[in-house]
Amino acid sequence: MSAKLIMNEVSRTFHDGDSELTVLNKLSLKVDEGELVAVMGPSGSGKSTFLSIAGALLSPTAGEVIIDGVPLFGMSELELAELRLSKIGFIFQSANLIPYLKVKEQLQLVAKLGHRSPAASSKRSLELLDRMGLRHRLSYYPDKLSGGEKQRVAIARAWMNKPALLFADEPTASLDASRGQDVVKMIADEVKAEGRAAVMVTHDERVLHLCDRVLYLRDGALKETQE
Template structure:
């Protein structure tokens, strides 16, 4: 039986004070298991990105529990949240956010430098990820020489570089055409399954939802399973 890696319990998020406060998330609960890849959909302003930020330890909830790998990170101080992001979470953004003056391999090695783990081990890990995602011929290339799909593949490799428990993808296909978008999501799914990780993807792209294990919908700050 797959191990539960994430559990959200009655998450609420409010912005502002007193009468001027706005509740973005209302009583959100969900679970995520290792090997599972879920999508979250919903209209603009429904709270998708806010929820992803809370799961990714970028924001703290106003109330509720965020239990990641059996630890409740909801009340962690900023310094401890930084450690959670560094060691337990990988991020893939709408834009690949690559560093213009670093080669493909250097992009990945930057993550290992931040994590301060063994360099020899990480050189091998970076090389394996680059080869696995079909980028070996681009290892020494700079972002300006890469296609949009290649940049997102580098972003996927980078997200898995710190061996995270969870990968969070925010609109990873938004800047890609249909075929490249499908390939990118297939790659995320493949990495999740083969490495026994978990992933959550926020998306507006209905064309790639069939590649996910579950689809959840947020509307008016509440979440439910999409049938």
């Protein structure tokens, strides 16, 4: 079993005038293939900074990040952008669908940006929409979808380029309990089916039983217990 994400003693400080704020303090994490890891923590605990660094959107002040065997240190902005397209999928609190693209087009745009062939991307998009129970919605625009359907499209879009690693930021925040359970179960099922890995930041304790591990962000580091 290979590690899809390694964060080794990652720290991040921000400067505000003469003061220095340490948001992450020697945070370490390893997420293996087939794992869905939940990260919990109160507002202001550094979850957004953690996700940004883990997702190659922000550089750490110190420490090491390795995604699917690729160290991020020293990579150019262009190289990081290509890595995000090829190795990382993102799901956000709101689905963030493009309003003027139909469901299938949402997925095919990501494939095009990832330099996938049109034939392969068409096949892949139909497979994913089938698995998400959305085949009958492939020609719909986002404004014709329910909240749960939008999040399922977002999941399919995130898996489109077969990323090694998926990050989900409060994916159930705008959903009721039943739809939230469905969405996280779909993420967990895809992690297992595709041999990938996922990290989900959440406040939703109702979905924790669907995760392989639950970690708590406290004092700038990840702990196995809430206290």
